Amino acid sequence: MSFLGFLDGLGGPHVRDGVIHLVVVLASVHALAAVTAIHVPHIRYLAILPEIVMLGGAVLLLGVASLSDRPVRMSVTTVGTVVISGASMGLAWWQWADVRQHGPFTTVAGAVVTDGFSALIAILASTAMLLTALVGDGYLRREGVEGPEFHVLAMVSASGAMIMGQANDLIVIFLGLEIMSIALYVLAALNPRRATSGEAALKYFVLGSFSSAIFVYGIALTYGATGGTNLAHLTSYLSTHALSSNGVLLAGMGLLLVGFGFKVAAVPFHMWTPDVYQGAPSPVTGFMAAIAKAGGFAALLRVFVSSFGTLRPDWRPIVYVIAIVTLVVGAGLAVVQRDVKRMLAYSSINHAGFVLLGLQAADARGVSAALYYVFTYSFMVIGSFAVVTLLGRSGDVGHDIAGYRALARRQPVLALAFAVLLLAQAGVPFTTGFLAKLQVVAAVVDAHSAPLGFVAMGSAAIAAFFYLRVAVLMYTPRRPRWVPPGREIVFDPIVGPQASTAAREGSGVSGQAEPEIAPGGSLDGGTAEGAVATVPRTLAELRLWSGSERTVAVVERLNADLLIDREAEAVEDGAGGRRVRVPPAAIVAIGICIAVTVVFGIVPGPLVDFTHHSTLLLLR
C-alpha cells in the first residue's frame, strides 16, 4: 500500500478518504458501463449536411449580426441567406444524385434517413428559403424592420422542415416539427407595426402547442402499442404482428394524423390558418404555406404510407373524409373572402385537400403525385405572396381585393405575373398546377376512390372562381369615365336620356334597371357636364355621370358577380391607384416562381420524373 502511504504523506487521511471514494465511484461507473454500454451512434455527417449548413448558417449570421458594432446591412443579410440556402440546395442536389447512384441509407442509429424523398424535401425547403430571402428583402426595407432576425428564423424553420423530411423516427419528426414551428411562431409576430401580426402569432402558438401535445400523445400511444418510435421498427413490427384492431395503436395513429393535419391545415384543424395567414407578414405567409406543408406532408406521407402501410384500411377512410371537408371548406370559404391574403389562406386549405388525395391513394403513384403537388405549389404560393407583398402598402395593409382593380393598367407585368400564378393555382393547363391536380386526381381514381376525385374537381371548379375573380378584376378598368364619341347623353324630358336604349337592352336581364332611369330623366334637363360635377349616389346618377350606360351596366353586373360592393370599393378607391416600386430581388423571386410554374407546365417531363424517382427511392 505504498500508494496509500504516499497519499497519507501528502495530505493526511482526509485526502486519502476522498481519493478512495473517487476511485470507488469511477470503478463502479466503469463497471456499470461495462454492463450497459452507452452506445454513441455512428453519424454520417454528409447525410445531414444540408441541415447543418442551413442551421449553422443561421447561427453564423446571427452571431455576426450580434457581434458587429453597427447594424448589419440588409443586403449583407440577404446575400448571406441566399448563399447559405443556395449551398444547402446544392448539397441536397448532390445528395439526390448520390442516392440515385448508391441508393438510400440511414444513419444516427436509423433515426435519420437519406433517400430521394428526403432530398426532394431538402431541395424544396432550401429553394423556398432562397426565394423568401429575396422576397423578404424588399419587404423588410419597406417596413423598416431591417435586421437579421427574419432570415435567421426562416432558415431555422427551413432546417426544421428538412429534418422532418429526413426523419425516420417519430421523435425526430417531432423535433423537426418543433424547430420548424417555433421559428414560424416568431416569424408570424415579426411585424411590430401590426397588431394583427402579434395576434396571429399568439393564436398560432397556442393552437400549435395544443396540436403538438396531441402529436406527442400520439407518439406515446404508438410507442405503447409497438414498443418503439423508429419508423423502420414500426414497419417491421406491424408487418409481423397482427395489430390491426389494437385500440391503443389506432388511437395513437389518429392523434398523429391530427398533429400532421394541424400543420398542413386540414379541416377541421385548419382554423388558425386564415387568421395567421392574414396576420403574418406577407412574405412569411408565403414561406409558411410552402414550408409547413412541405415538412408536414413529407412526414405524414412517410409515416402513413410507409410505416402504417398495413393499417391502410383503418386510416384511408379517415383521410377520405378529411380530404373531402378540406377541399370543400377551403374552396367554399375562399369564395366569400374580401382580403386577398385570407382568400389565399383558404385556397391553401383547398390545396392541402388535393395533396391529401395523394395520401388517400396510399400507393407509390399517390405519393409521387402528392410530392409533385407540394413541390409545385410551393413555387406558386411563394410567388403569389411575393406579389401580394409588393402590392400591400407600408404596414402590410391594403390587401382588400378592390385594390387589385385595374392593376393591369398600372403595372401590366406584375398583373400578368399574378394572373399566371393564380391561373396555375386554379389548375389551368400549361402550368404545373394543372399537372399537379391531374396527377393526384388520377392517383385517387386509380386507387378506387373515384368519388373523392369528383369532389376534388368540383372544388377546383369553385376555386377557379376566386382565382379568376382576382385575375379578371386586375384587367377590369377602374370605372368607366369616358364618354364614347357620339354617345353624349341628350336629354329628352319624356323618355329620359336618349342613349338609354342600348343600356335597357343590355341590362334587361337584371330587370330593376328600368325604374331607376326615371329619376335620372327628371333631373330638370341638366346637362351632362352638370351631372359630371356631382359625385354619383345612385345607379341612375352614375349612368348620367359616366356617359356610357352599357359599360356601367356591365361593370355593375361584374361587380355583383365578383362580390364587390361599391361602398367598400369607394373606401379603397383613394389609395388603390398608385404604382408600387418593385425591387429587383422580388423580380428575380417572382420570375423564378413563374418560370418553374410555366416551363415545367409546358415541358412536364423533368419535374414529373424527379418526383417519381424520389418516390421510388423512398426507403421502406
Place this chain on the structure above:
Amino acid sequence: MLHAASLMLLFPLVGFVILAFFGRRIGDPLAGWLGTATITASFVVACVTLAGLAHRTSASRSFTQTLFSWIPVGQLHVNVGILVDPLSMTMAMFVTGVSMVIHLYSIGYMKGDRDYPKFFVYLNLFVFAMLLLVLANNLLVAFVGWEGVGLCSYWLIAFWYERDSAASAGKKAFIYNRVGDTGFLLAIFLIFSKVHTVDYLGIFAHRHALGGPATTAAVLLLLLAATGKSAQIPLFNWLADAMEGPTPVSALIHAATMVTAGVYLLSRMNPLLALSPDATWVIAGIGGATAFVAATIACAQQDIKKVIAFSTISQIGYMVLAVGTGAYVAAIFLMVAHAFYKGLLFLGAGSIIHGLDDEQDLKRMGALRRWLPWTYGTFLVGWLAIAGIPPLSGFWSKGDVLENVWAKSTALWAVGVVTAVLTAYYMTRLFVLAFHGDPRWQHAVGDHPAHRTPHEAPWVMRAPLVILAFFAFAGGILDLPWVHHEGLASWLAPVFGSRLFSAHESTGLKVGLISIDAVAGVLGLAIAGYLWRARADRRELEPAFLQRVWFWDDFYDLVIGRPGQALARFSATVVDSRIIDGAVNGIASLVRLAGANLRRLQTGYVRNYAIGVVAGVVAIVLFVLTKT
C-alpha cells in the same frame, strides 16, 4: 426526275405565303401574275414528272416519296409523303394545267376588285391543297388536302362576303361538306382500326383483313364523303348556291377540280370497291340518279351559272356512275374532258357576265354573238362538246361511260341516255338564250335597267378561252376507242389492274351504242333549238318543281333545318338559360350561402378553434375505436 415531284406542292405554297404576307404591297395586277407564275411552275414540274414516269416501264410507274414523319404515335405512323403514279399524275396534270389557265383568266376578271391580292392568296392555297389531296400517299394527308380545298372553297364562295347571299352560300357549302367529311373521317377510323395503317399501298396490301361488312361500310362512308365534295345526291344542292363566288372560282373549284375529288377518292380506293359489289351498286345508283335529277333541274334554271352548275352535278353523276360500274378509266377520261369543256363554259359565262356588267339572268341576254365574237366561238365548242356531238371530247368520253354502263345494267344505261338528251337540251337552251334571239338586255324590265352595249373581254381572259376550247375540241384524242392500247386506258392500267371493268362488246354493239349517243345529243339539240330559238319566255317549260330543285332545299328545311332551329332555340332558351345557367347560378348561390354561413364558425377566438381541433380528435378516436 421524279424526286422533283414535291416541288409541285412547294410552288403554290410559296406563292400562298408570299401573297398572304405581301399581297397588299404587291398589289393589282402583279399579285395575279405572281399567283399565275407559281402555278405555271407547278405545271412545268408536273410535265417533267409525267415525262419521267412515262419513261419507266408500265409496271414500275409507282413511286412514293416520304417528305417527313408527321404522326409517330403508337401503332399510328403517318408520314407526309407523295405517291406518284399514273392516276395521281393524270389528276395533277389537269389540275395544274386548268388552274394555270384560270389563274390567267382571273387576272383580267378580278381586275379592280377591292380584295384582288386576297383572291390569289386563296386560289394558290387551293391549288396547294388540291395537289396535296391528289398526291398524298395516305388517307390522312389526303384528308388534310380534302379539308383544305373545302376551306378554300368556303372562302372563295363567300369572297364577296358583304353580300348576304354569298356569305350564306359559303356557309351552306361548308356545312354540306362537313357532313360528307364526317364520312371520310369515319372511313379512315374504320380502315385504321382493321388494317392498322392509313397508307394507300398498305391498305391495299392488307385489304382482305378488313372483312366483307367493314369493306362495304368503309366504301359507303367514302361514298358519303364523295357525295359531299362532288355534290351528289343527297348532298348536292350546295353547288348551285356556290355560284355566288366569282366565276373563275366556279370554273376552277366548282367545275374542273375540287368537285371531282370525290370521284378521284373512289377511284383511288378501287381495290376496296372491288371487294364490295353491293357498295358499287349503290355508287352506280347514286351516280345515275344524280345525273338525271340534276339534268332535269338544269332545264329550268334562269341563272346562266346555275344552269352550268347543275350541269356539273349531272356530269359528275356520270363519273360516279362510271366508278360504280368499275369503268374507272372512263370516269377519269370524262373527268379530264369535263374539266376542259366545263371550265371553258364557265369562263365563257364569266366573259358574258363581265361583258354585261354582272348580269346573270339568261332572260336578260340574247343575241350576244354580235358583240362577243370570241366568247361566242369558244362557247360554241364547249356547247357542242358537252352536248355530245361527235367528234368533240364530250362525245367520246360520255360514250365511253355509257358503253360500260350498258354492260352493267340496261336500266342505268337508259337513264344515262335520257340524261344525255336532257344535257343537249339544257345546254342548247342556254346557248340559244344567250347568243341568239333578241337582245333583251337593251330594254329595261321592271326594276332592271337596260344594260350598256356589252364589250368583249381583254386578251388575258380570251386566251384561256381559246386554250380550253382547243382541248375541249380535241380532248377526245386522249382515249379514242380504237387507240385503247396506248391511250388513257393502258396508261392508267397499272393503277386499276384487273379490277378495271371491261365490257367485252362486239364491234356492232359498240357502233350501235355510239350511234344512239350521237342521236341523243342531236335530238336534245334539235328540241331545244326548236322550242327556244324564237321565244325566251316559256313558263310552261320551267315548272316550279324543277326551278326549286325538286323542292330539295324545302325538304331539308322542313326535316332538318326547322327541327334543328327549334332544338337550338330550346337549348338556348330552356336548356342553357334555365337548366345550365340555373344550375351554375344555383350552385354559385349555394356555395356563397354555405361560405357565408360557414364563416360564422371562424369566430376569431382561439378557444373556438381549439374546440374544432378537439372535435376532430374526438371524431377520429371514436371512429378508430369502432374498428377495435
